[in-house]
Amino acid sequence: MNHAPRSIWTLARRTERLRPSSIREILKLTERSGVVSLAGGLPSPQVFPVEAVAEATARVLRDQPREALQYAPTEGFGPLREWIAADLATGGWMVPPSQVLITTGSQQALDLLGKVLVDPGSAVGVEAPTYLGALQAFAPYEPAWVTLACDAQGPLPDALATPSAGGTLRLAYLQPNFQNPSGRLMPGARRRALVDQALRLGVPLVEDNPYGELWFDAPPAPPLAALAGEGAVYLGSFSKVLAPGLRLGYLVAPPHLHARLVQAKQAADLHTSGFNQRVAFETVRDGLLQRHLPAVRARYKAQRDALIAALETELRPLGCDWTVPAGGMFCWVSLPGGLDADECLPHAVAAGVAFVPGSSFFVDGGGQGMMRLSFATAPAARMADAVRALAGVIRLAPSRHPTGMAP
């Protein structure tokens, strides 16, 4: 007899498409002490400009407490929108502040775009691999995924022309800068070729750029959106340059789409915290980021170097390979001989190191032999031990599957 209680709650069909984030599940495991996490996409808390945020918060509460604690416009806090437009202009892209919409993290921008642009069955192009959170955000709107063929420079322009679902892509979701998870950077020539092709075919581009400021040696080429005009929506975020706890991101969209996104946001949360927006504006208005970012870049670069050095020592002899990212937070590692990263993960956590298996980042079941390592949070001094532990797990993997192949 089945005694399982029957719920009176009938879930909407779209909930079947909500995927648990394996990253968050792993993060729970790594909360126990002794595990070095190369898994999460968290920025290093050591680089949060805590004092500057504290002073800005005090100023907001002293000078504008009642405005800051009141409801606010959906579009966002005017001076912050102007600051963002001016910041984008320093990179050579002129955008009217009226086209900027402040969002509750760029994650919300992804959800709003799904709501406004994706019908059931719409062909949505994604890189392989791509950001898991974007897959989660779009999935409930029931897209037909189209995996865009990529090389080391990013998606191939011709891939925009071949949606397997037929018709034109409803949108292509791209991260040109230090992509999550591959760490890949799209060179300027590829950007121009992709935008030319997208404009020719009428494929709208969604450009997600949370990592662009985290370059190590030279800033990336201008955004796709600067080349594509009204053919692209651009997503930015304060999470990796200031602090993710503020939950502040933004999008830049052409006027008619912007208006729809504002309506969708009204329904979602009325507006992003006006208090946080004012604090962020007070924090950055006098050039804090220009003073602060060099230290962030230097720290991440040193941590990348420590990770790459450890990979060379420990994983090269085992036949692994990886990307050496020129910025951002992630390194993408391929395992030798059919080893399965999902299968290795519990053994790695038991040995004191965590990573994200590559399969999380594919819509079509690929990526089993890959893993994402983040070099942002683990201090350089612990990197060698963490990678040594990982090497131990990889070395023993064939003995767990005597054929040498994971199941």
Ligand SMILES: Cc1ncc(COP(=O)(O)O)c(C=O)c1O
């Ligand atoms: C590619 C990408 N897009 C968007 C986000 C969401 O960032 P947030 O909502 O904190 O702005 C992340 C977070 O890691 C990311 O890696």
